[in-house]
Amino acid sequence: MFMANLSLFFHAIVLLSWPATLAIASLAGNNTDHLALLAIKSSITHDPQGVLNTWNTSIHFCQWQGVTCGRRHPRVTILNLGSRGIVGSLSPQIGNLSFLRVIRLGNNTFNGVIPPQVGGLFRLQKLILYNNSFEGEIPASLSNCTRLNILGLGGNQLVGKLPQQLGSLLNLVILSINDNSFSGGTSFMGNLTSLEVLAAHNNHLGGNIPDVFGQLHSLKDFVFAGNRLHGTIPPSLYNLTSLRTVDLYENQISGGLSKDIGLQLPNLEELQIWRNKLTGSIPSSISNCSNLVHLDLAENGFTGKVDINFRHIPNLRFLVLYQNSLGSSEPDEMNFIDSMINCSNLELFLAFKNQLRGVLPSSLANLSSQLTLLDLGANFIYGSLPSGIGNLVKLETISMQYNQLTGIIPSELGNLGNLTQLYLNNNKFTGNFPDSISSLSLLLELDLSVNRLEGQMPQNLGNCKSLVKLYLPVNNLTGPIPRELFQLSSLIYLDLSQNHLVGPLPQDIGNLKSLTVLNLSKNDLVGEIPDAITSCTSLEYVYLEANSFAGPIAPAFRALRGIRDLDLSSNNFSGKIPIFLEQLNLSSLNLSFNNLDGKVPTGGIFKNASMIAINGNGRLCGGIPELGLPRCDLVARSKKGSRVILVVVPLFSFLVLAMALSLLFCWQRRKRQTQPPEASAGQPFSRVSYGSILKATDEFSEQNLIGTGTFSAVYKGILEAGGAMVAIKVLKLGNQGALKSFMAECEALKNIRHRNLVKIITSCSSIDFQGNDFKALIYEFMPNGNLDTWLHPSQEQEIETEEAAPRRLSLHQRVTIALDVAHAIHYLHQECEIPIIHCDLKPSNILLDNDMVAHIGDFGLAKFLPLKPHESSSIGIRGTVGYAAPEYGLGSKMTKEGDIYSFGILLLEMMTGKRPTDEVFKEGLNLYDCVKMALPDRVMEIVEPTVKEEMEAASVNRRSGEDEVRRWKRLEEGIMSLARIGKLH
Incomplete structure (x- = not known):
C-alpha cells in the first residue's frame, strides 16, 4: 500500500513539473537562436536599407525584420534578407538555427565561403543564395539536407567540382548553379528524379551530356548553355516529353537534331542551341511544337531548306537562324516566309549569313506588326525590296546588306518611324538617293554604301537629327555636300568616299564636334581645308585623298590632338610640310602626290619611314636617310641639277613604264584610297x-x-x-x-x-x-x-x-x-x-x-x-x-x-x-x-x-x-x- 502511494506521489510530481521542463527547453532554444542571429548581424558590414536596425533587445527576435518564427514555439523557421543590398559574410552560427526551413539571401553581396554548418540544418527545404559573391566550393555537407527542394546558388563565384554527394538530394525540384566556375562531370544529377528545373549555364562543365539525364522524367527546364559540353545529344533526352526549355547554346555539341524532335518534345517553348557544331537539316517536325516561343539555331552548320510550317507555331516571338549554310537553290526556297504570316507575335527574324537564294516574297509585308528586327543580310537574295515593308511600323532595324537586291529603294521606308538602323549596303540598288529617309527622325545608323545610287544628296537629310553613322561610299552621287548635313551634331562617322561630289568643304563642318571618322576620299572636292575643322576635336581618322583640295596643309590640323590616321594624298596641296605634324600622335600619314616642297621634318611620325608616304612631291629634301631624299643644301645650290637614269635591269621595263606614265598623267591623275578604320x-x-x-x-x-x-x-x-x-x-x-x-x-x-x-x-x-x-x-x-x-x-x-x-x-x-x-x-x-x-x-x-x-x-x-x-x-x-x-x-x-x-x-x-x-x-x-x-x-x-x-x-x-x-x-x-x-x- 505504501509503495503504491509512493508511486502515485512521484507521478504527480512529474506531471506537475512537465510545463516547467518545456519552458526551460524553450528558453534554451530561444537563447541559441537569439545568439545565432546576433552573430549573423555582426558579420554584415553594410546594411543600406537599415534592415538590421530592428535587430536589438527592445523587441523579441521573432519580430525582427526578415525573421519568421514557428506558430507553436518561438524558434526561427525562415530567414529572409533577399534583395536588401547587404554586404558581408555569412556567419557559421547560422548552423545553430536548427529549426530553419527557408534561407533567402539572394540578390545581395554576401562574400566568403558557404559555411559547412548549413549542412546541419536537417529541416532545411529552401536554400536561396543566388546573385551574391560567395566563393570557394559547395560544401559536401549540404547532402545531409535531404528535405531540400530548392537549391539556388547561381550568380556567385563558386569553383571546383560539384560534390557527387548532392545526388542524395532526392527531393530537389529546382537546382540552380548557373553563372559560377564549376567544372567536372554531372552524371550524379541523373539521381535527382524529382527535378523540374536544372539551370547550370555559364560554367566550365565538360564531357558529354550524360545519358542518365533521360531518367529525369519530371524535368521541364534543361539549361546547360555556356559550358564545355561536346559529343551528340543523347537519344534519351528526347524521351523527356515534359521539357519546355532546352538551352544548350555556346557548347561544342555536334551531330544533328532528331528528325522527330517536334513529336518527341511537343511541349517545347524555348529551343536555344546556337553556337555549337550541329549539322544536317533543320527537322520539319519542329512544326509540331505549337507552343514554341523562342527558336534559336544560329552559328551552327545546318544546311538545306528551311522546311518548317510556321503556321502551326502561332506564338513564335524569336526566330534566329543566322550564320549557318541554309539554302537549297530550289525555286521555292524563300516560301517559308509565307508560312510566317500566322506568327502574329514575331519580334525578331534573323537569318543573315546563310546561302538563301531567291526573291523576297511579297508576304514579307504581312509579317507580324510586332516585328522590331529583320536581318537577312549576306545571302544571295535578288529582286526588289518589297514596298510593303513599310507596313511593319514597329521595325527598329532592317539589315539586307551583302545581297543582290536591285531596283529603287522603296519610299515606303519613310513610314517606319521607329527605325534606328538601316543597312542596305553592298547591293545593286539604283535611282536617286531615297528622299523619304529624311523622315526617319530616330535613325542612328544609315548604310547605303556600294550600290548604284545617283543624283544629289537631299538637303532634308538634315532632319535625321539622331544620326550617328552615315555610310554612302561607292555610289554615283553628284553635286555638293549639302550644308544641312553638317548640322547633324551627333555624327561620329561620316563616309562619302568614291562618289562624284563637287565643290568646297563647307565651314559648317565645325559643327561636327563628335566626329571621329571623316572619309571624303575619291571625289572631286576643291578649295582649301576650312579652318573650322579645328572644332572637330574628336577626329581620329581623316581621309581626304584623291580630290582636288589645294593650298597649304591647314594649320587647323594642329588642334586635332587625337588624330591617328591622316591621308591627304593625290591632291594639290602646296607649300612646306608643317612642323606641327611631329607633335600629333599619328600612326599613319600619307602626303604623297601633291606639290609640297622644302625640308621634311624628322621628329614624331617622320622618324619611321614605314608610317609615312611622301612620294610624288619632287621638291622635297632632307628627312631621315631611309626616305632617300637629297640633302637640302645640295638642292639649294643646284636648282637645275642634271638627272641621270641608268637602266640596270631590262631596258624596256623602264622605257615602257615611262611611256605608260606619260600617257597616264596626261589622261587622268592617280587616285588611291585608304580603307576606313572600321573595316x-x-x-x-x-x-x-x-x-x-x-x-x-x-x-x-x-x-x-x-x-x-x-x-x-x-x-x-x-x-x-x-x-x-x-x-x-x-x-x-x-x-x-x-x-x-x-x-x-x-x-x-x-x-x-x-x-x-x-x-x-x-x-x-x-x-x-x-x-x-x-x-x-x-x-x-x-x-x-x-x-x-x-x-x-x-x-x-x-x-x-x-x-x-x-x-x-x-x-x-x-x-x-x-x-x-x-x-x-x-x-x-x-x-x-x-x-x-x-x-x-x-x-x-x-x-x-x-x-x-x-x-x-x-x-x-x-x-x-x-x-x-x-x-x-x-x-x-x-x-x-x-x-x-x-x-x-x-x-x-x-x-x-x-x-x-x-x-x-x-x-x-x-x-x-x-x-x-x-x-x-x-x-x-x-x-x-x-x-x-x-x-x-x-x-x-x-x-x-x-x-x-x-x-x-x-x-x-x-x-x-x-x-x-x-x-x-x-x-x-x-x-x-x-x-x-x-x-x-
Whole structure:
C-alpha cells in the first residue's frame, strides 16, 4: 500500500513539473537562436536599407525584420534578407538555427565561403543564395539536407567540382548553379528524379551530356548553355516529353537534331542551341511544337531548306537562324516566309549569313506588326525590296546588306518611324538617293554604301537629327555636300568616299564636334581645308585623298590632338610640310602626290619611314636617310641639277613604264584610297583553332578554294560572326619544304608593315581532328584575286554577261599596280630594319584588293640580308622559272638585284601580255630578247592590244595649257621616284 502511494506521489510530481521542463527547453532554444542571429548581424558590414536596425533587445527576435518564427514555439523557421543590398559574410552560427526551413539571401553581396554548418540544418527545404559573391566550393555537407527542394546558388563565384554527394538530394525540384566556375562531370544529377528545373549555364562543365539525364522524367527546364559540353545529344533526352526549355547554346555539341524532335518534345517553348557544331537539316517536325516561343539555331552548320510550317507555331516571338549554310537553290526556297504570316507575335527574324537564294516574297509585308528586327543580310537574295515593308511600323532595324537586291529603294521606308538602323549596303540598288529617309527622325545608323545610287544628296537629310553613322561610299552621287548635313551634331562617322561630289568643304563642318571618322576620299572636292575643322576635336581618322583640295596643309590640323590616321594624298596641296605634324600622335600619314616642297621634318611620325608616304612631291629634301631624299643644301645650290637614269635591269621595263606614265598623267591623275578604320578585315583576331578554320572554309570545300601551290592551298572564309572575309593559307606539310616555307613566311611577315604588302591577321599552329600537325596563315582577303588572272583571264573569265564588263586591266590600272609593287620592293630592300629579298616576284604573287591596289604576297622563299652562309648559293633555281634571275640558276647568291630583275620581267609581261614562259618563246628566244629586238621602231607591235588602243586614244586627247604643264611635271617626279625605288640611278 505504501509503495503504491509512493508511486502515485512521484507521478504527480512529474506531471506537475512537465510545463516547467518545456519552458526551460524553450528558453534554451530561444537563447541559441537569439545568439545565432546576433552573430549573423555582426558579420554584415553594410546594411543600406537599415534592415538590421530592428535587430536589438527592445523587441523579441521573432519580430525582427526578415525573421519568421514557428506558430507553436518561438524558434526561427525562415530567414529572409533577399534583395536588401547587404554586404558581408555569412556567419557559421547560422548552423545553430536548427529549426530553419527557408534561407533567402539572394540578390545581395554576401562574400566568403558557404559555411559547412548549413549542412546541419536537417529541416532545411529552401536554400536561396543566388546573385551574391560567395566563393570557394559547395560544401559536401549540404547532402545531409535531404528535405531540400530548392537549391539556388547561381550568380556567385563558386569553383571546383560539384560534390557527387548532392545526388542524395532526392527531393530537389529546382537546382540552380548557373553563372559560377564549376567544372567536372554531372552524371550524379541523373539521381535527382524529382527535378523540374536544372539551370547550370555559364560554367566550365565538360564531357558529354550524360545519358542518365533521360531518367529525369519530371524535368521541364534543361539549361546547360555556356559550358564545355561536346559529343551528340543523347537519344534519351528526347524521351523527356515534359521539357519546355532546352538551352544548350555556346557548347561544342555536334551531330544533328532528331528528325522527330517536334513529336518527341511537343511541349517545347524555348529551343536555344546556337553556337555549337550541329549539322544536317533543320527537322520539319519542329512544326509540331505549337507552343514554341523562342527558336534559336544560329552559328551552327545546318544546311538545306528551311522546311518548317510556321503556321502551326502561332506564338513564335524569336526566330534566329543566322550564320549557318541554309539554302537549297530550289525555286521555292524563300516560301517559308509565307508560312510566317500566322506568327502574329514575331519580334525578331534573323537569318543573315546563310546561302538563301531567291526573291523576297511579297508576304514579307504581312509579317507580324510586332516585328522590331529583320536581318537577312549576306545571302544571295535578288529582286526588289518589297514596298510593303513599310507596313511593319514597329521595325527598329532592317539589315539586307551583302545581297543582290536591285531596283529603287522603296519610299515606303519613310513610314517606319521607329527605325534606328538601316543597312542596305553592298547591293545593286539604283535611282536617286531615297528622299523619304529624311523622315526617319530616330535613325542612328544609315548604310547605303556600294550600290548604284545617283543624283544629289537631299538637303532634308538634315532632319535625321539622331544620326550617328552615315555610310554612302561607292555610289554615283553628284553635286555638293549639302550644308544641312553638317548640322547633324551627333555624327561620329561620316563616309562619302568614291562618289562624284563637287565643290568646297563647307565651314559648317565645325559643327561636327563628335566626329571621329571623316572619309571624303575619291571625289572631286576643291578649295582649301576650312579652318573650322579645328572644332572637330574628336577626329581620329581623316581621309581626304584623291580630290582636288589645294593650298597649304591647314594649320587647323594642329588642334586635332587625337588624330591617328591622316591621308591627304593625290591632291594639290602646296607649300612646306608643317612642323606641327611631329607633335600629333599619328600612326599613319600619307602626303604623297601633291606639290609640297622644302625640308621634311624628322621628329614624331617622320622618324619611321614605314608610317609615312611622301612620294610624288619632287621638291622635297632632307628627312631621315631611309626616305632617300637629297640633302637640302645640295638642292639649294643646284636648282637645275642634271638627272641621270641608268637602266640596270631590262631596258624596256623602264622605257615602257615611262611611256605608260606619260600617257597616264596626261589622261587622268592617280587616285588611291585608304580603307576606313572600321573595316573588319583590318581588325586583329586572336590566334584561331583548327576547328574555327574548318568551319570558316566549310571543311575546306572546293567552292572556297582560291588557289593552290606546291607548299599550300588558299581558301576564303569568315572566322567570326559579323567579321569580314579572310584568306586562309593552309600548308601542305606532307610536301618537302612546306614547313620551311611556313617558317620563312612567318619570320618575314612579323618584321614588315607596308600598305602594299599583304597584311597577315593571325596564324594557326595546331593539330587536326586526326592528330596531324596543322599550320595556316590568315591574311586580309583580296577580292580581286591576283594579277595573273587579270593579265591572262581564263575562258570562263572571258565570257561577258549583260551586267559585267570584260575582265581587262586599263593602262591606268597597269601603271598604278606597277607603282604599288615598286613601292613595296623599295620598302623591303631599303626601309626594313633588316632588308628582305622576296625571291619570287611574279603576277600570281601580286594580289589586288577591292580598289585594285596591289599587295605583294607569298613570302615563303624570302631571305633576310645579309644572307647566312648556307644561303649564299642555291641548288637549282630559287623562285619561278622565267622570273628568277638567270644567275640564280648558276648557284649565285641571292641579291636585291635579283628581285629587280623579276620586277622588270613582271613589267614586260604587264605591257606585252606575254608570260616569259609563253610557248612562242622557243629556240633560245625569250621575252627580254623579243622586246629588245623591237626597240625602238617596232615597240607598238609588241604592246598588248588593249593597251595599244588606250595609248593611241590618249595621245589624241592630250590636254594643253597650265594643267598640261603641271601633269608633265608630276610625270617627271613619278619617273624619278620609280628610279629611286628601283635603285636605277
